[in-house]
Amino acid sequence: MVSGLKINYNKSKLYGMNIEEEVSQHWAIFLNCKTGKLPMTYLGMPIGASLRSKDTWAELISKIGRKLAGWKNRFLSLGGRIVIINSVLTSLPVFLMSTYLLPAGVIQKIDAIRRKFLWGGCEERNKIAWVRWVKVCKDRKQGGMGIKDLRMFNLALMGKWWARLVKEQGGLWRRVLLDKYGGEGGSWGEWITEGQNRGSRWWKDVCKINELIEGKRDWVKSGFKLVIGDGAKVSFWRQVWVGSHTLEVMFPRLSYLSTDRQSTVQQMGEWIGGSWRWRLKWRRRLSTREQDQETQLRSTIQNVQIRKDADDRWWWRYEKDGEYTVKSAYKLLTTTEKGDEIKCLKRCWNSTIPLKICAFSWLSVLGRTPCKVNLLKRNIIRQEADAMCSFCAEIAENEDHLLLWCDFSGKIWNKNLAWWEIKYVMARSYKDAFLQHSWAGRNQKGWQVIWYATIWALWSTRNRRIFEAKQVSTDEVFHMVQ
Ligand SMILES: [Zn+2]
Numbered sequence: 001m002v003s004g005l006k007i008n009y010n011k012s013k014l015y016g017m018n019i020e021e022e023v024s025q026h027w028a029i030f031l032n033c034k035t036g037k038l039p040m041t042y043l044g045m046p047i048g049a050s051l052r053s054k055d056t057w058a059e060l061i062s063k064i065g066r067k068l069a070g071w072k073n074r075f076l077s078l079g080g081r082i083v084i085i086n087s088v089l090t091s092l093p094v095f096l097m098s099t100y101l102l103p104a105g106v107i108q109k110i111d112a113i114r115r116k117f118l119w120g121g122c123e124e125r126n127k128i129a130w131v132r133w134v135k136v137c138k139d140r141k142q143g144g145m146g147i148k149d150l151r152m153f154n155l156a157l158m159g160k161w162w163a164r165l166v167k168e169q170g171g172l173w174r175r176v177l178l179d180k181y182g183g184e185g186g187s188w189g190e191w192i193t194e195g196q197n198r199g200s201r202w203w204k205d206v207c208k209i210n211e212l213i214e215g216k217r218d219w220v221k222s223g224f225k226l227v228i229g230d231g232a233k234v235s236f237w238r239q240v241w242v243g244s245h246t247l248e249v250m251f252p253r254l255s256y257l258s259t260d261r262q263s264t265v266q267q268m269g270e271w272i273g274g275s276w277r278w279r280l281k282w283r284r285r286l287s288t289r290e291q292d293q294e295t296q297l298r299s300t301i302q303n304v305q306i307r308k309d310a311d312d313r314w315w316w317r318y319e320k321d322g323e324y325t326v327k328s329a330y331k332l333l334t335t336t337e338k339g340d341e342i343k344c345l346k347r348c349w350n351s352t353i354p355l356k357i358c359a360f361s362w363l364s365v366l367g368r369t370p371c372k373v374n375l376l377k378r379n380i381i382r383q384e385a386d387a388m389c390s391f392c393a394e395i396a397e398n399e400d401h402l403l404l405w406c407d408f409s410g411k412i413w414n415k416n417l418a419w420w421e422i423k424y425v426m427a428r429s430y431k432d433a434f435l436q437h438s439w440a441g442r443n444q445k446g447w448q449v450i451w452y453a454t455i456w457a458l459w460s461t462r463n464r465r466i467f468e469a470k471q472v473s474t475d476e477v478f479h480m481v482q
Pocket residue numbers: 389390391392393394395401402406407408
């Protein structure tokens with residue numbers, strides 16, 4: 001374990017902590033050890049109270065305080081204190097942190113203790129915190145001090161459950177979960193997303209980690225890549241196994257026409273004399289246009305090596321051997337968005353697009369266009385009521401709403417997508433949408449032009465509404481795009 005806390009699982013017994021019974025059972029299977037009986041204490045924590053109750057957490061927090069007080073009278077350099085904080089403090093709640101999401105209040109309290117210790121030991125009087133805590137918690141390569149960020153560490157530890165879920169497709173542990181939470185059919189990603197609404201506290205927490213952090217949505221789910229072996233366990237149309245989207249999304253028309261919409265990759269072809277042949281069948285004869293799409297589909301899947309005697313497997317992208325590690329997950333979670341943002345900002349400047357539109361896209365990525373919300377922030381608009389969307393007048397006008405989410409804009413996007421036969425779920429922010437839009441497949445260049453034309457048409461329509469009081473219909477805007 002990253003924290004340096006080592007457990008000999010064979011010699012260990014696992015104790016249910018009066019939490020959901022299933023949790024301890026899952027842990028026991030997970031850690032390959034036996035379960036034990038209450039009462040017991042774990043790291044000095046009386047186990048018996050509910051993990052969700054304030055008292056239990058209070059006990060943990062005071063435990064950390066006491067642990068640190070032990071270092072109070074020794075002279076420690078700043079460097080020494082960093083080491084202590086990372087080893088002692090972070091290793092204490094590791095067991096809990098691998099099982100539950102620590103409540104925000106608990107993290108705050110633990111951080112307060114850690115902060116105080118970092119800047120001056122445990123004395124009561126307050127010392128000066130020279131650098132903001134957020135900065136302190138950043139990785140050293142990211143300009144921070146390398147103190148562990150508790151929330152991110154918490155998530156990285158809990159990510160192990162996901163790794164377990166994807167790795168052990170046929171495993172008992174997974175089957176128990178599926179039985180309980182009903183996940184037959186659908187991909188694991190789907191049922192784990194649904195799981196946020198049902199099941200035990202523990203299970204909800206496990207499901208939630210994927211979407212908890214703004215700007216890191218989907219970090220676990222998209223961290224795993226499916227590597228095709230014999231194709232027996234992978235749905236041809238409905239799972240992402242080639243490229244970054246399902247074939248159903250990339251070729252909606254063909255998936256509709258396929259006679260084998262539920263088939264696995266393996267069922268979509270056969271071995272003939274030692275080489276793999278795809279066998280695509282359609283419900284009717286394809287039109288010329290559809291035949292073109294079939295050619296595209298074939299060239300998409302052609303380079304995937306189907307192997308006779310290898311299992312399909314999930315590959316964690318951030319380790320060389322494809323195995324999930326807390327360390328790599330933590331790094332992923334604590335690496336700032338900067339890289340993404342720079343990539344995104346760079347991409348805005350497209351030489352085939354008029355400069356004014358590039359500039360507008362660039363401002364949109366940064367959230368600095370002169371839309372009403374920004375005018376309000378700069379006191380050019382005085383009242384919140386005046387900062388409502390120029391199209392629907394119902395929601396505050398920021399870039400995301402105006403360009404993506406507004407009903408008015410949505411209609412235009414839908415027309416575009418239908419026109420281009422693309423299935424696409426709009427991302428939450430302009431930046432994410434912009435980063436994703438370049439995948440759009442077949443005619444990438446063409447779609448990029450549409451993208452810019454659309455945001456520009458929306459923006460100029462908005463301006464004409466405001467400055468010329470001119471009403472423009474969605475059809476007219478769509479026409480402008482075309
Ligand atoms: Zn609107």
